[in-house]
Amino acid sequence: xxxxxxxIRDLKFAYEPGVPVLSIDELNLERGGILxxxxxxxxxxxxxxxxxxxxxxxxxGEVIFNDGExxxxxxxxxxxxxxxxxxxxxxxxxxxxxxSGKERSGKIAEVLEFVGLGGFEKRKAxxxxxxxxxxxxxxxxxxxxxxxxxxxxxxxxxDRATSGALEELFLHLKASGITVILSTHDxxxxxxxxxxxxxxxxxxxxxxxxxxxxxSYEYRDGMYSLFHLQGTALSCPxxxxxxxxxxxxxxxxxxxxxxxxxxxxxxxxGVVEAVSPxxxxxxxxxVNCGFPLRASVPGAAYELLKPLKGMKLYALFSPSAVHLF
Amino acid sequence: xxxLTEAFKLILxxxxxxxxxxxxxxxxxxxxxxxxxxxxxxxxxxxxxxxFPGRKMVLVxxxxxxxxxxxxxxxxxxxxxxxxxxxxxxxxxxxxxAVIIGQFILVLPIVTSMVHGRVSEMDPxxxxxxxxxxxxxxxxxxxxxxxxxxxxASAVLAGFGRVIGEVGVSMxxxxxxxxxxxxxxxxxxxxxxKGEFELGLALxxxxxxxxxxxxFLTHRLVRYE
Numbered sequence: 001x002x003x004x005x006x007x008i009r010d011l012k013f014a015y016e017p018g019v020p021v022l023s024i025d026e027l028n029l030e031r032g033g034i035l036x037x038x039x040x041x042x043x044x045x046x047x048x049x050x051x052x053x054x055x056x057x058x059x060x061g062e063v064i065f066n067d068g069e070x071x072x073x074x075x076x077x078x079x080x081x082x083x084x085x086x087x088x089x090x091x092x093x094x095x096x097x098x099x100s101g102k103e104r105s106g107k108i109a110e111v112l113e114f115v116g117l118g119g120f121e122k123r124k125a126x127x128x129x130x131x132x133x134x135x136x137x138x139x140x141x142x143x144x145x146x147x148x149x150x151x152x153x154x155x156x157x158x159d160r161a162t163s164g165a166l167e168e169l170f171l172h173l174k175a176s177g178i179t180v181i182l183s184t185h186d187x188x189x190x191x192x193x194x195x196x197x198x199x200x201x202x203x204x205x206x207x208x209x210x211x212x213x214x215x216s217y218e219y220r221d222g223m224y225s226l227f228h229l230q231g232t233a234l235s236c237p238x239x240x241x242x243x244x245x246x247x248x249x250x251x252x253x254x255x256x257x258x259x260x261x262x263x264x265x266x267x268x269x270g271v272v273e274a275v276s277p278x279x280x281x282x283x284x285x286x287v288n289c290g291f292p293l294r295a296s297v298p299g300a301a302y303e304l305l306k307p308l309k310g311m312k313l314y315a316l317f318s319p320s321a322v323h324l325f
Numbered sequence: 326x327x328x329l330t331e332a333f334k335l336i337l338x339x340x341x342x343x344x345x346x347x348x349x350x351x352x353x354x355x356x357x358x359x360x361x362x363x364x365x366x367x368x369x370x371x372x373x374x375x376x377f378p379g380r381k382m383v384l385v386x387x388x389x390x391x392x393x394x395x396x397x398x399x400x401x402x403x404x405x406x407x408x409x410x411x412x413x414x415x416x417x418x419x420x421x422x423a424v425i426i427g428q429f430i431l432v433l434p435i436v437t438s439m440v441h442g443r444v445s446e447m448d449p450x451x452x453x454x455x456x457x458x459x460x461x462x463x464x465x466x467x468x469x470x471x472x473x474x475x476x477x478a479s480a481v482l483a484g485f486g487r488v489i490g491e492v493g494v495s496m497x498x499x500x501x502x503x504x505x506x507x508x509x510x511x512x513x514x515x516x517x518x519k520g521e522f523e524l525g526l527a528l529x530x531x532x533x534x535x536x537x538x539x540x541f542l543t544h545r546l547v548r549y550e
Contacts, residue, residue: 092459
């Protein structure tokens with residue numbers, strides 16, 4: 001899993017001189033899983049994906065893909081070729097000079113089934129709805145048999161149902177061994193599907209220290225409900241809906257050497273796994289409570305706790321600090 | 326009004342000379358537009374997709390040549406193929422070849438410039454999609470043309486409209502020779518000067534019908550893009 005498919009070093013990109021759009025000192029992309037570049041419009045997400053896809057020349061620095069690794073980019077509003085869905089899906093094979101044969105039709109049917117468009121072969125590509133077009137574009141990208149699939153803002157301009165279907169599709173892609181790289185400004189999508197999130201702001205990636213937990217939500221009548229994790233359950237706000245992911249901001253997590261009596265709060269015990277400075281006189285302390293939980297503590301608290309690796313600490317956070325997605 | 330009735334009668338009678346004149350016009354125009362497309366479509370793409378020193382100048386020249394007067398082209402080619410000209414020994418003057426050369430020169434800038442314009446308006450996602458899916462070399466260009474076939478065809482049809490309706494080149498280089506280089510436009514010109522309007526009017530009506538047809542086809546092609 002940790003094998004690196006692409007290394008970015010000292011990357012600078014600008015459309016016009018003097019207006020940098022991307023500035024990345026170091027970023028490694030790993031094989032497998034779903035990586036999401038999250039950021040607002042104009043944060044450089046699309047540009048970064050285009051650079052990774054080799055569609056834009058790098059003005060400075062390096063983007064090195066492992067030998068033989070290819071990536072295919074599915075654009076925000078995909079361009080579908082004239083003709084039928086089947087013709088669209090055949091082009092990537094033609095471009096690679098793959099010989100024609102019966103397997104082609106089998107493969108097309110299989111890929112269409114995979115993206116949830118079984119039986120769409122003969123439909124006119126340009127007459128499909130937005131969500132269907134996106135899925136055809138994903139199917140077409142899959143026909144290129146690239147180990148890396150990149151999707152730019154996949155759930156922009158699609159309804160909630162399609163968004164949910166796309167989400168399932170991404171997890172499905174991941175399960176089939178494809179490395180998926182997404183760009184989005186949608187927190188919900190980012191948290192629910194990603195194995196790793198890289199935030200981009202002004203073309204600069206930065207590390208977020210949020211704790212992202214996968215589990216199941218149990219709605220309870222009242223102020224608080226439960227979010228079940230393996231071996232434990234967190235108290236969280238009661239909200240109707242289907243949630244798969246709980247997110248904790250590091251600054252919402254308090255650490256203490258002793259158990260604290262605080263009614264209704266989530267309190268977990270764990271051992272310190274890692275300590276690292278995060279600038280501005282703050283430290284990120286990772287406590288293993290069955291899962292790695294990150295807390296951001298100010299310098300003064302750090303002095304009091306004197307956390308060392310292996311030390312036992314209690315993590316405390318309010319139910320309302322548990323954000324559900 | 327009598328003349329108009331006569332003209333329609335002539336069209337409906339299927340007069341062999343009238344048919345021959347129409348076919349000659351269509352033949353000349355079709356050959357010259359095919360040749361001009363073979364050169365102009367790649368040239369239009371090249372001028373947009375490849376940067377080289379002096380490209381802007383070439384574009385300015387080609388755009389100016391769109392307005393080339395037919396008689397100037399006629400005069401230019403005439404001076405080349407006339408007995409005393411550098412190509413005089415080939416004996417091309419007043420032959421279909423001379424007309425086609427003239428029409429080719431006339432319409433090449435139109436096709437090139439219009440294709441260049443259409444390529445400039447190309448959806449930027451098209452080349453990106455082709456590249457990310459692994460298209461390269463001739464396949465890449467083939468796909469660009471294929472995806473833009475409607476707008477390229479409309480450029481070609483515009484050129485066809487120009488050559489089928491021109492009279493200067495056909496008259497000066499073809500010489501309006503009966504059963505040989507006589508075209509719709511040269512006939513109209515001749516018949517009118519003789520004061521015989523029926524045949525001229527009949528041919529005029531046919532020419533208008535061709536123009537309508539071309540416009541109709543262009544609209545359909547662009548709509549289905």
